[in-house]
Amino acid sequence: MTEEKRIRMLMAKPGLDGHDRGARVLTLGLRDEGMEVIYTGLRQSPDKIAQAAIQEDVDVVGMSCLSGAHNYLFPAVLEKLRESGAEDVLVIGGGIIPKEDIPFLQEKGVSAVFGPGTPIKEIADYIRENVKRKA
Amino acid sequence: MELVEKMLSGSDLSLARLITLVEREAAEVPRIMSLIYPHLGNAYLVGVTGPPGGGKSTLVDRLTAVMRAKGFSVGIIAADPTSPFSGGAVLGDRIRMQQHYLDKGVFIRSMATRGSAGGLPRAARGVIKLLDAYGKDFVVVETVGVGQTELDIMEATDTTVVVLVPEAGDTIQTMKAGLLEIADIFVVNKADREGADYLAVELEQMLRMSPKDSGWQPPILTTQAIHDIGIQELYQEIERHRDVLQETGQLSLKRQEQRKREFIQNIEQGIRATILKLAEKDGQLVSFLERVEKGELDPYSASMEILSNRTLLQTWLSELEKEG
Ligand SMILES: Nc1nc2c(ncn2[C@@H]2O[C@H](COP(=O)(O)OP(=O)(O)O)[C@@H](O)[C@H]2O)c(=O)[nH]1
Numbered sequence A: 001m002t003e004e005k006r007i008r009m010l011m012a013k014p015g016l017d018g019h020d021r022g023a024r025v026l027t028l029g030l031r032d033e034g035m036e037v038i039y040t041g042l043r044q045s046p047d048k049i050a051q052a053a054i055q056e057d058v059d060v061v062g063m064s065c066l067s068g069a070h071n072y073l074f075p076a077v078l079e080k081l082r083e084s085g086a087e088d089v090l091v092i093g094g095g096i097i098p099k100e101d102i103p104f105l106q107e108k109g110v111s112a113v114f115g116p117g118t119p120i121k122e123i124a125d126y127i128r129e130n131v132k133r134k135a
Numbered sequence B: 001m002e003l004v005e006k007m008l009s010g011s012d013l014s015l016a017r018l019i020t021l022v023e024r025e026a027a028e029v030p031r032i033m034s035l036i037y038p039h040l041g042n043a044y045l046v047g048v049t050g051p052p053g054g055g056k057s058t059l060v061d062r063l064t065a066v067m068r069a070k071g072f073s074v075g076i077i078a079a080d081p082t083s084p085f086s087g088g089a090v091l092g093d094r095i096r097m098q099q100h101y102l103d104k105g106v107f108i109r110s111m112a113t114r115g116s117a118g119g120l121p122r123a124a125r126g127v128i129k130l131l132d133a134y135g136k137d138f139v140v141v142e143t144v145g146v147g148q149t150e151l152d153i154m155e156a157t158d159t160t161v162v163v164l165v166p167e168a169g170d171t172i173q174t175m176k177a178g179l180l181e182i183a184d185i186f187v188v189n190k191a192d193r194e195g196a197d198y199l200a201v202e203l204e205q206m207l208r209m210s211p212k213d214s215g216w217q218p219p220i221l222t223t224q225a226i227h228d229i230g231i232q233e234l235y236q237e238i239e240r241h242r243d244v245l246q247e248t249g250q251l252s253l254k255r256q257e258q259r260k261r262e263f264i265q266n267i268e269q270g271i272r273a274t275i276l277k278l279a280e281k282d283g284q285l286v287s288f289l290e291r292v293e294k295g296e297l298d299p300y301s302a303s304m305e306i307l308s309n310r311t312l313l314q315t316w317l318s319e320l321e322k323e324g
């Protein structure tokens, strides 16, 4: 009787902004979608996010950034993950991200960017369909 | 197995992936466990349990800092309940442990309770072993304990710390049966709040009414985890408990018991899985099942009939041999 695969996600707040309401709502919403969501709190450096993602062996890292530093922070996390051999982790972003930045982020390995107000179901479905590490 | 070798040579990533396999109860688990077996037995296991919000994660964070300052490496398992409605979970213990994220000497893993009946995830024992094999000097296991029997964490660890808060004073009578009996050390955390001393006195009286015969009387400590007060004392009590367990031979006895239990459990699980597999395939068992389901045959007579039917059991065994 083995446990079926359950999606594990790290919800991270990189950067200096102090609002995590959105991240908290999403955390609860994705739990209700059947996922195990690890929440690490505000103001995480890319190093810390990557290290947590590795130890927790998550399938997905979700990052929410409101401070405007996403073009630096998101790629920095991806770089660290790659360095550690965890390039098979799905990385998605959210927060306040101008449309014109999205192609750059995608080129850097962020799979998708969800704007404020995206229904949680849509995000959950995206994750389920795009998780790279199928058991 | 390559993952095990890499883990043993110090790869966090490989350790993390092995933990996932153990957590999923994957088919490789017995193999993993036998490979790491020669590397087990060096870690000292500390359980930290108590009601939600009592400051367990904060305490574990500070205790870890003390252990690190003494040069010990630490593995942390932080368990939170799985939602019975969705099967998902919010695992938030890490929030309190940020100071250790980049420390190579600390490995933190959050676990949901998944199929477990209590606060300790079913796979936690296996994860403890992986952290032990990885070379951690201490493995600290945080679980939510709400007062029913929390024997699991007591059995799985060497020293059990029960964390209460001053507000628990009112409910202490109802906790008697559960949390109180498993504690090797009591911590009244949030002692910056009113009522901590009162609770400590009340606990003391309660313990005096039912003294343990093991030669260890659980001490009662007051702490303020957020202010880093009382943590050294907690560490010292854990060490003192360990010394007593070692001197009296109880530690090796406990480990013996653990190994025995595991051996029996593994066999039980194997037999159960085999029987259930046969139940799906074998005509005879299926027909018994159907009659039991319909209520034509009572479950007790049915199982007795099967267990005393030698030819039937023999047939199944030879079936198994054919499958290899
Ligand atoms: N007043 C006070 N609050 C504390 C103390 N220790 C922890 N807390 C707070 O209690 C809350 C819950 O702490 P946490 O460690 O997550 O508790 P857990 O659910 O038992 O793991 C947090 O807001 C902590 O900051 C303490 O000694 N005094």
Ligand SMILES: [Mg+2]
Binding pocket: B056, B057, B058, B092, B093, B142
């Ligand atoms: Mg906690």
